[in-house]
Amino acid sequence: MDVVFPVLHGTFGEDGTVQGLLKLADVPFVGAGVLGSAVGMDKDVMKRLLRDAGLPTVRFLVFERSSLEDVNFERVTQALGLPVFIKPANLGSSVGIHKVKDGNEFERAVKDAFRYDNKILVEEAIQGREIECAVLGNDNPIASLPGEIMPRHEFYSYEAKYLDDKGAVLEIPAKLPDEVVKQIQEIAARAFKVLCCEGMARVDFFLRHDREVIVNEINTIPGFTKISMYPKMWEASGVSYTELIDRLIQLAIERFKREKKLKTSFS
Numbered sequence: 001m002d003v004v005f006p007v008l009h010g011t012f013g014e015d016g017t018v019q020g021l022l023k024l025a026d027v028p029f030v031g032a033g034v035l036g037s038a039v040g041m042d043k044d045v046m047k048r049l050l051r052d053a054g055l056p057t058v059r060f061l062v063f064e065r066s067s068l069e070d071v072n073f074e075r076v077t078q079a080l081g082l083p084v085f086i087k088p089a090n091l092g093s094s095v096g097i098h099k100v101k102d103g104n105e106f107e108r109a110v111k112d113a114f115r116y117d118n119k120i121l122v123e124e125a126i127q128g129r130e131i132e133c134a135v136l137g138n139d140n141p142i143a144s145l146p147g148e149i150m151p152r153h154e155f156y157s158y159e160a161k162y163l164d165d166k167g168a169v170l171e172i173p174a175k176l177p178d179e180v181v182k183q184i185q186e187i188a189a190r191a192f193k194v195l196c197c198e199g200m201a202r203v204d205f206f207l208r209h210d211r212e213v214i215v216n217e218i219n220t221i222p223g224f225t226k227i228s229m230y231p232k233m234w235e236a237s238g239v240s241y242t243e244l245i246d247r248l249i250q251l252a253i254e255r256f257k258r259e260k261k262l263k264t265s266f267s
């Protein structure tokens with residue numbers, strides 16, 4: 001085996017566990033290492049690091065199962081307004097995510113989110129466009145032209161992503177003024193570094209009032225079919241699918257060689 005290209009999603013696939021296994025097996029692999037993968041998977045840690053770096057993020061609160069009594073509809077909506085989004089901290093594909101507009105929905109959504117994780121996030125709902133940007137590289141990552149997702153459902157839910165063929169319209173590249181494109185690319189590359197990513201990642205944004213750029217999340221193993229956003233955004237930026245794969249493999253080998261040079265014991 002020369003290189004492993006993990007095209008896996010969710011728990012055990014992109015949360016650092018498979019990446020740890022590959023490190024132990026001493027095999028080069030594509031994409032974020034153990035830390036970047038784990039950080040990218042945990043929406044709480046991810047958003048705290050982004051916020052700490054001064055990058056624009058959504059306002060959010062975190063609740064753990066052990067402090068369930070703190071989850072109070074009045075207090076939460078006082079802080080974040082309505083509607084709010086409720087989501088499990090570690091997951092993806094919009095599983096367990098709910099947009100909540102009243103107290104009843106709130107109770108149900110909190111219960112459902114806790115089915116998937118011991119930690120949940122409540123976020124202010126952002127009204128605006130959903131823009132994504134592909135990032136490629138190790139130390140000096142580059143960002144693609146952004147693309148836009150226009151969900152045909154209330155939000156980009158599991159149904160809109162996977163069950164409904166017409167669940168969303170994709171526009172690549174997104175129709176945006178040059179200065180907004182530049183701002184998104186800069187923030188995407190900074191988020192990639194701040195979140196300890198390597199190789200590839202897709203950074204997802206909200207664009208409020210057509211100018212305020214807010215980071216929603218990072219995906220360390222973005223969808224990778226020929227029609228997925230990550231390869232499509234690179235294609236629109238002049239990097240073909242085959243060239244993209246070549247570059248990612250090259251980056252994996254480079255990272256592996258660099259890490260090999262490090263001293264890992266005192267013997």
Ligand SMILES: Nc1ncnc2c1ncn2[C@@H]1O[C@H](COP(=O)(O)OP(=O)(O)O)[C@@H](O)[C@H]1O
Pocket residue numbers: 058085087091092093094095097123124125126127130151155156157204216217
């Ligand atoms: N704070 C928010 N404001 C507005 N829409 C949101 C918010 N959080 C999530 N969404 C909607 O839910 C979708 C899935 O949420 P996201 O945080 O990206 O989770 P996942 O990791 O499952 O993709 C987003 O693409 C968006 O449509």
Ligand SMILES: [Mg+2]
Pocket residue numbers: 204217
């Ligand atoms: Mg998402």
